[in-house]
Structure formats: C-alpha cells, structure tokens
Amino acid sequence: MNGEVNMNEIKAAPSTSGTDPKAVSRRTFIQSLGAIGVGAIFFSAGADKQARGQSVSTYIDSLSTEQLTAMYTDMLKIRLWETKIKDLALKGGFRGVAHLYVGEEAIAVGVCSALRQDDYIASTHRGHGHLIAKGGDLKLMLAEITHKATGYCKGYGGSLHITDMSLGILGMNGIVGASHLMGAGAAYGIKVKGTDQVVVSFGGDGSIQGSFFTSAANSAATYKLPWISIIENNQFQIWVRCSDVYGIKDLARRADGYGIEGRVVDGNDVLAVYDVAKYAVEKARAGRGPTVIECKTYRWYDHYGFQGSKIGRDGAFGLGYRSDQELREWMAKDPIPRFRRFLVNEKVLTEERADEVVQEVKQTVDDAAAFAEAQPVPKAVDGLLNVFAEGAVPLHKS
Amino acid sequence: MNGEVNMNEIKAAPSTSGTDPKAVSRRTFIQSLGAIGVGAIFFSAGADKQARGQSVSTYIDSLSTEQLTAMYTDMLKIRLWETKIKDLALKGGFRGVAHLYVGEEAIAVGVCSALRQDDYIASTHRGHGHLIAKGGDLKLMLAEITHKATGYCKGYGGSLHITDMSLGILGMNGIVGASHLMGAGAAYGIKVKGTDQVVVSFGGDGSIQGSFFTSAANSAATYKLPWISIIENNQFQIWVRCSDVYGIKDLARRADGYGIEGRVVDGNDVLAVYDVAKYAVEKARAGRGPTVIECKTYRWYDHYGFQGSKIGRDGAFGLGYRSDQELREWMAKDPIPRFRRFLVNEKVLTEERADEVVQEVKQTVDDAAAFAEAQPVPKAVDGLLNVFAEGAVPLHKS
Amino acid sequence: MPKSMRYAILEAIQGEMRRDKLLTLLYEYQRPAARWGGRSINLEAEFGRWRARFSAIDENWIVGGALGMSMIGVRAIAHIPSMTTLIPYELMFNHAGKLRHMTGGQAAFPMILWADMQGRASFQAGQHADAGLESCYARLAGLKVVIPSNPYDAKGLMVSAIRDVDPVVFCHYSVPTSGPDVPDEPYTVPIGQTAVRTEGKDITIVGYAPQTVEIAKAVKQLKQRGISAEFIDPRTLAPLEQVMETIIKSVKKTGKLLTSDDGSYSFCNCTEIIARAAEAVPGTKFKRLAFPDAPPPGAPEMINYMRVGAADIVTAAEKMVRG
C-alpha cells in the first residue's frame, strides 16, 4: 500500500519523524517535520486528497508556552492519577476497578488540546485519560471510581461511566465501539443546531469492527459531519493481537472504504498527535467532514486490573501474551519524558520548572485521593432512583 | 480516485469495454478486452495487487458453445419466468408477492456460470435470478412463491425464502445484508471441511451498510476465506438513491478498508461479469482469499410488487423516484439482446436457434405456471410443525 | 374519511417540530409524508433535509444517531422499519435505558424510537409477519413503551413521547381506523393512562393494537350471549404499575382475566400482565390466547389458523364465565 509505514519504520527514524529533540531548535524541528511533507503523519488515504502532502505542522508552531505547559501537566495528571489508583488498589480494599491508560497519555492530551471546551468527546472503557485531558476533575473522578455518593455519577457508574456533560464529555462507555456511534450522532446534532462545534470519538483498535463504527463512519462521510474518530491502536484487544484479527495493517485504512480521510500517527508523540488532530478539527469545523486518525501506541499495564504490576513500579510484567522485552521497548518511548526533553530543549520549561510541575501534580493527585477517601457512600435505596427522570422504581424483594 | 470509472464512462465506451459486438470476431473481441488490461473490469483496489493489471479475459475465451448457450437460456428463464409472475399477479388472485430481478439477469448468470454445482450461494430478497442461475427448479419455485404444499419450502417461505440445499443454495433472505454474513460463515465452514468449494454472497447496493457486511468482510479478509461478495448496484434502495446515502461512488471501494480486493464491472454485460467472477472464484479456490465485485445495473420494475407495470409490457413506468427516461436508457442496455447479438455474431448461435431457445424457455415457464396452479395448498395445522426438528408446538387459541 | 394512523402520527411530529426547532427525524425509506382529505404533510419539504433525514439501510445509525443527538439536547425520533425491530435492540438496552442511571441522573437520551411493527399477514412469512416484539422493549429498564390502537391515541401518545425526557418506544402497528376523530391541534394522551374500551362485570379482557379489532368484535358477540365483558386497552406497556391498577381493579370485580395477543405465547406482553394479576389477585381465573411459539408461515391457510380471532376469544370467554 502506498505511503504505508509500520511501527518498525517509525522506530527506525525517530529523529525526523518524532519529537525526540536532537538539539534542533523548536522552529528548526518544526521545519524538519514540514520537510517530510505532512508533519508526523505517516499515512494518508481517503477522499480529501488535496490535503495530502500539505504541511500542517504550523499548528505546533503556534502553541503558546502556556498551552505547551498545560499539555505537559495534563499528561502528568493522567500518569500520576492512574498510578495512584494502581497503588491504592494493590494495597487492597479499593472500592472499584479500572482499565489503565498509562503509556497512551500523548493521545488524549494531543487530541484534547486541539479542542475547545464546548467541543465534545465520547470515550471508552479506557477513558480516564480522555476525561482528564478534557478538563475532568480528579477529585470527582476518583470519588466516582470508588463509587462514592459525591462522585461524578453519584457512585452509580464507577470507572466505566464517568461523565461530565458541562465539559462536553459524553461519557465513557463499557461497550466497545459505541463511542463512535454516539459521537457521530452528536456530530449530526451539531449540524442541526448549526454551531461550529466538533466531536471526537475515541476508540481502541478493537473498536473499528462490530456494528457501531460502520454506522458512524458511513453517516459521517455521507453527511460530512464534524466527527473525528481517534483509533488508539495499542496493538491488543485484551490479549488478542490486532494483527491476528484484521486484514489490514494500518487501521486508518478502514476509513477509506467510507470515503473518509484516514491518517496514521505516532501515538507516543504528543505534538504529532496534536498536529494531525488540530488539522482534523479545523477541517471539521470548516464543514469539510470527518477524519479517522490512528495513533500507534502501547499500554503499560494489563487490559484490566493490576496483574503483573507492583506498588511503586511502572508497568505490568510477566503477562502471558506479550514479552517483557516488548513492553520495555515501548516504555523507552515513554511520551512524557520525550515531551519534557523537547520542552526543555526548546526552552519552554526549565528543568526546575518541569520538576515543580511534577510536584504540583503529585499534590493534586494526593488531594484527590484524600477527597475521595473522605466521601460518603451512596444510600442503599438510591439505586431505585434515576431509572426515569421522576420517581423510584419498586423493589421486588418481598 | 485512481482507476475509478463511473457509469457515464461505461456508456461512453461500450465498444471496447462491453460485449456489444461491432462485428469483431469472438477472439478479436476478447483480445480487445485484454488490451485494456483487465477485461471489462474498471476499478480494482485492495490487497491482491499482483492480480491488478493482469488480463483475465482468457476465461471468456474458454467458454464452450454449450456453456454460452446455457447462459443465454438461463437469462431468458429468469426474464420470462418473472415476467410471467408479473402478468399473473396483475391478472389478480395471485397467491404471493415478489421483488422482481428483471434487468439484472446478467449478474446472476455471469456469476453462477463461474461456479460448480457444489459451490454455495447466499441470496437476497431479490434472489429469484440467483436461484434460477444456480439451477433452481422453476416449477418448485413457482409453487413456493404461491405458497403451495409442494413448493420448495412447502409453502412456509414464499418468495423471500426459497432454498434448495441440494444445489448449494443457502437460501434467499428477507433481511438486507444477512446473505453476506451467512455466506462468509459458510466459507469459514469450507475451510474447516478442507474442500475447495467457494461461496458467493449476493447483496444489493443497500447491503454493504448495516451490521452484516462488516462482520463478513473483516473475517473473510483476516482468514482469507473463499468468499465472493457480489454487490448488485441497481442504484436504489427502494426509492433512496445510492448516491444520497454513501460517501463513496464505487461501492467496491468499501472492500479496500478491509484489505479485500474490490472490483467494479458493468452488470449488464454477462461476459464481463463472468470474467471477473471466474477470476474471483479461481482465486478463492486457490486459497487466495475474498473478492468484492460491484456490478452496476438497474431494475426495470418497482422495488416490490407491480406498481407502474402492465400485463404484456416490460418495465414499470411513472414511478415518483425515477424518470421514465432513465429507465428507457437502461432498457436499451438490456443484457439479453446484447448477449444474443454477441452469440449470433460470434456464430455460437444462429438467429433461428436463438429463437428456438426463447420458445423452449417460454414452454418451460408455462409448464411451471401450470404445475404451480395445480398444486395443493398446505394443511392449516402444518404451521405448527418444523419449528423444531421434532414435534409440533402447541396452539394457544383456546 | 377520518385521519389514518400514519397521518395522525405525522401530524403529531409536525406540530412538535414546529414547537421545537431542533426536533429531528431519522428514518430509512418510510417517507415522512402523507395526505388526508385536501391536506398533506411532508416533513422534509417543511423542515428541510437535516431535520427529516433518510439514510442508508442502517438501523443502528438511525437509533444510534438519535441517541447521540439527543444527548446534546437535539431531541430526535428514530423511525425503523418493522422487520428490523431487534437490530438496534442493544442500543436501547445498554445505552438508551441505562444512561440516566449509570450517570447518576447527569445525562439522558430524550429520544423516541418509532418502531414500525408487523402484523400476522399472509404471504409475508418468517421475517416479515412477526408480532409481539413490543414486549422485548417493555422488559428493558429505563424505557417507556406505548402502543396505540387508534389514530387518536397514536397522535396523543406521540406528542407525549416527544415531550417526555425519558426515552420512549412508540410501537406502531397498522390498525384499521377507529375511535375518536383526531383534532388538528396538538394534544397529549398521557403515558401510563389505560383506556377502558367497554365496561363490564363478568370477565376482563385485555389486548391492544391489531387484537383490539378482534376483541371489540368478540365483546359485541359476548354481549349478545349475555356476557358482560370489560375490555381494557393498556396503551402503555412500560412502566406497567399504573396500568396494572386499572387492570387489577377490573379483575377484582370480574374474577377472570382473558388476554389476547398477536405475539407468540411465551413472553408476549400479556404474560407480564397475567403474572402480575396472579400475584395481586389470588383466586382469579386466567386465560392467555396468543399466536403459537412458532415463526409465521407464509401460506394463508397456516397463518390464519394460528392467529387468534374474535371467535376464539368468544369461545374462551364463554368457557371461563360458564365453565
């Protein structure tokens, strides 16, 4: 397939295609991205051919110091907040479950940094990162994960259903692929309302099959909806390797069959993700239709829960379906230090300021944990509420 | 899109890309097909790149006089048998309903001529043609359509569910798209059995959306199943124009997103259809995986029933969603006289023999009508049978 | 000629689309247009294609799209064809019915699933003459389900469904026109409000949609035979609590509950009604008439034999009252 670049090639050429800085200045670095044609976007197919080959890397150039610092902060928030959950859970007695996002932070932050607050996101079972990047409150999120009465969803939903409608968060969703369809529906609603909002649907590599994605994609393409589908290809569906269940290597290619532009990006490179996301967002806002963006990445922990992991240590080792070696290679591509090196080299942050940010985020996370811990549990009878807007449903125990 | 040719272009160049014979000899004609690269196949995408650009038109060359005559006979059978149904129904008192296939005969016959008897087909609501081309008995089919006790399905199924397992006919199906999934499942079964059979799933232009096609296509691509999906693009889904509900023009392009080779062919050209079908069948038999073939065509009657049509006149006119002019243009591309001219020019048939075939088919159709008419209706209580293999279910009327 | 069921429904939607400038209809091929007398409704012509939009053959889009829209405040009606009722079922189950609860009341899908339903017609067979699927929806938590038996109720229930903030499934069977004339202006038939079609004292008969035609005939014939039947049309199938109040009051009076369904016997909607009445009013006699637990055969000889008709209802009622 023309233009196809797989992960091996990405590995082979980090200095031109990634944000690993080799003492190039920020502008030079960005120019070098421009020189390879399409920023850090490696594959492009689909209808919007004019866009192909155009440099879109100017988006990165116009990010302010505040924005770049916020991106770094948000990545840390995701990392440290989820790591806290892991440590609390391994300690025992944790009132909840979680699918950790650690290792994939660059995607959520790269994408959500390209959004306005009034834009929407539809999220997945692995969605804490998306919500944090969209502005989710760490306290209310942790209270929800531990099913407390004052959590985002009053303890009804837990990890899989955190939602904050005021931030345009259409909710996490425990059914794989549903985020795409709900998101495309919301994008249709935007057209009816006549605003210039956009919707981002996040989904894993597993989310493009099944009945949801196809319906979302066809309608988004036909009606030119302001819909951006982010495929977080972390290469596994639980333990099933992506390459064993698809006839295509780059999942963005699926978009082509609908007449949607598909792009592939290094999902561990927050600026590359931002770059292509911003392009897609501007395009959608201008009424030029949807984009599917595949972000290649890797999850550090097990699909679900904390097997193979330890308090105070990053990553889950000894899992049957992947080698520790493979994990270590990906941990070496950790998006956070990679971005930090870039920020320091580009003089956006000093080492000292970068350390301070880490300390600040740690404090925020500790505060969230203390908050959640102190919150009351829901009342038993409340489960009978909120089935309908009004009233309680009857109990049938006697 | 590279290689894309829409119907206008097909119209513009009939003499090189179709079987309309301009007094070229059969061999010359075939060579002229070869010269444009891939026979009458206008668009090709997908994984099997080696195949692209190869001439496959030798398939046509090796068709015997018997085979060519049988193809002509089968097309006539479909045409005249369905026209009989229309006339009977318009006369009144017809015990059944039908979605007519008239105008699309070249597809069923072109495809099924490329199959062995032990290959399978999975058919649609508009499937009479597929069944006839696969060897379906006109008498038993008409008895079934009129819900007689001796029809193919003993009167239970009627037009939408005719099945003959002994001919590898996996049945018509009233749910749009289901044929693709049932067919792909059967193709998986063939792999388990270890035979070299293939499965053809027919579907309309409407059948590529919804939840069935996507599941079929992904599995067929991943497991390289011997599955051929024939998309009969007659440009309408009831009254909805295809171009209003898809973001792609050539529906075969949908295949590319799964890593399946997709092809587009003139569906009113039986030899062109045969050519590409034979290629796909041989490929599937050899274990080289699936193909999606889009056949561009047009239906002469209304979606369902007989609105706008008359006894003794071909076609349905005055329908709100299409112009009579459009229909007339397509009727001028009638695949049957087109093929007959070719056969006569190529000296496969004389005019006299061709006329005889028409008379023979007429007789067969009349016999089928007489047979069906004379058959008994089912017993009332039999509806309680065949829910399970054994026994009857209880009645709940009193 | 009174307004047809279809016209009445479209009139309800038209009125609400005029009131709510965002209300949108997603559909497939069932054109949102109808005529009555000299008048006509055409929602696409009046409100534009964005607000009355046909799609590919894709019921998951129609329902899923409506869900997504309604979540951001664009109320939506998803109109699906009758043979596809269960294709988007999971969307109604795991999403529509659950979102409010899962989010502790924070988010919801104020959408309407306008589900065309099949009857027990001949020559259709298998996939095109099923019935009774309303109870598939009535069983799902968080959904309201309404089922009109005449054009007046259809319009009033559709208006109620649209104005409701919870997701509502509107089950639309074709039923021959009967009942009161349909006013041009919007009005509501409240969700949960049952209709007692005929008052009586000897036996309670419950049924809805196409079966109301058979029951109405049967009630007349029973009267001629000296049996006074109370005929109740539930109109709402979920939540059922309020409906059961009326039915239980009647059953306490008559001591007999006969139900008649076009759906298959097992788990037809009247199963739930009988089971609730059995708990509430011990000593009641029950009879549940229904289509057998079989797919619908195409031949008229077979399917007509299987379907419950007025004569069957009369026989069963007489047996219960006299036997």
Place this chain on the structure above:
Amino acid sequence: MPKSMRYAILEAIQGEMRRDKLLTLLYEYQRPAARWGGRSINLEAEFGRWRARFSAIDENWIVGGALGMSMIGVRAIAHIPSMTTLIPYELMFNHAGKLRHMTGGQAAFPMILWADMQGRASFQAGQHADAGLESCYARLAGLKVVIPSNPYDAKGLMVSAIRDVDPVVFCHYSVPTSGPDVPDEPYTVPIGQTAVRTEGKDITIVGYAPQTVEIAKAVKQLKQRGISAEFIDPRTLAPLEQVMETIIKSVKKTGKLLTSDDGSYSFCNCTEIIARAAEAVPGTKFKRLAFPDAPPPGAPEMINYMRVGAADIVTAAEKMVRG
C-alpha cells in the same frame, strides 16, 4: 477440588470435538483453556486454530459465522462475552430460530450459542452487571434454551446442546461449584428435563443459576422453621412445556409458587412460569421475587440492596405459607 463450571463445559466441548471432526468453536477473548488438578484442556492446542478461533471484537461474526457454517454441516459453537448478549440477538431471532420453519424443514442451523451471562456483581455497573437476559432468548421461537446451575449439569447440557439438531442457547452464569462430581466421559443431561433439588410439600420454589445458591440456603432455613419447601431448578427454559409438567405437579401439591430471579422483575423468566401456572392451577398463591426494573448500580450498597437474597426468600415463603 471438583471440576469448575468452565472446566466442565470445556471438557464437554473437547469430547464432542473429538467425536465430530468438524465441530468448531468461534470466540472472542475467552480462551478455551482451563486447568483442573494436574490436567489441562486447551482446545486451540488440541484441535488447531481453524477449529478454535478467536476473532476481532465482533459478536455478529461469532454468531453469524456459526450460523453460516452450521448450515453447510459444520456444527459450530458461538461463544460470546456477557456484556454483548443482545448484540447478535437479531441473528438468533430472524435467522437461527426461523430457518427450519421458513424452509419447510429443508434447512437448519444446528449451532450452539454459548452465552456468557453476568451476575449482580458490585463495582461493575450499568453494562456489566445485568442479569436475566436468558428470557430474551427463551421467548424466541425455534430456539432451545438451557441454563445449568452446577458443573455436572453444565457438562451434560452442553453435550446435549451440541448433539441437538436445533439451535440451542447455552446460558452460562458463573455459579459456585456444587452438585455431583463431573465424570470425565461424555454424558448428557436431556434438554427439557427439570431437576427437583429438594422435595417438599408446603411451597414450591423455582429458580436457577446464581439464585440456586440463595434458594438452597433459604430452603434449609425454612426447614428449620418447620416449612417444607420443594425446590425446582428448571435447567431448560425453552421449550417450556415439559418443564411446566413438573412445576405444575408440584404447585398442585403445594398450592403456592414462589420464584426468585436475578433478572429484572418484568419479563424475567419466572414471569412465564408463573403465568403458565396461573392458567393451569387456579387458586394458587404466587410471589415473584426479582431484581427491580432498574439497571445495576455500581456501588455495593445499592446493588446488594436490590438483589434478592436467602433472607428475602425465607420471609416471602413464610408469609405465603403462614399468611
């Protein structure tokens, strides 16, 4: 340690895959492998990937693929995860359950839907702690539905399901191991055969799968309080005729039917059982315990309050017997 439910099921499939060289399992991520004592089963390792095949996240493929295969004589087991039960529902409804009838007996899908089912666990919420969906399948014509409550029944019912020529839905709830030891050799528990777990004379209690644990406890406690309860585990949910014979015999004896369900109240499987008993045995007292008509909340405080436990069953039974 006795064989687990999962091990017993895999042992059943292993035995049948050895017998029938075409029998194939399609699944998603629930590896067909298990250990027991020193032994292990791994179907992929033993039979190869073609016959034990994982797929993309695509339940319609798993079920649709199994349908297509089984139609051409390659018997297939479709194993779907618990949160996806209703995604391939239409395939079971409009295709699996109908093909034989639609084709006048000519064609059929001898496939097994091995449906993982959820229980009412805490911390799962909304889409991951639902229960009772077996009655969605039990209502569909042309399908058989079985539901084991212990490993012995699980193996025997799976063998029966595989050997049956009709499509069978095998509902697999996780239930703590109980009941007889599981023989290594294949054996069948016939579809339709009910198990009377405890004989009694004062009240009939019906329930299955996770509720059998609560009911068994309740039966013991009731005995201590001088109430003799007959506990029936239906094992088969469709067709229900044969099962009802046992239940009706019991109800005629006890005059009281108490059912307990993890499914939501409306249309839980015991609804059908109560409605049938109400028709068959007038004068019976009925009580249906069940989860409310609500989605499952995640917080343990809420969900545990909503679920029926042994104490509730005891209270309800005492009230029925003494009240």
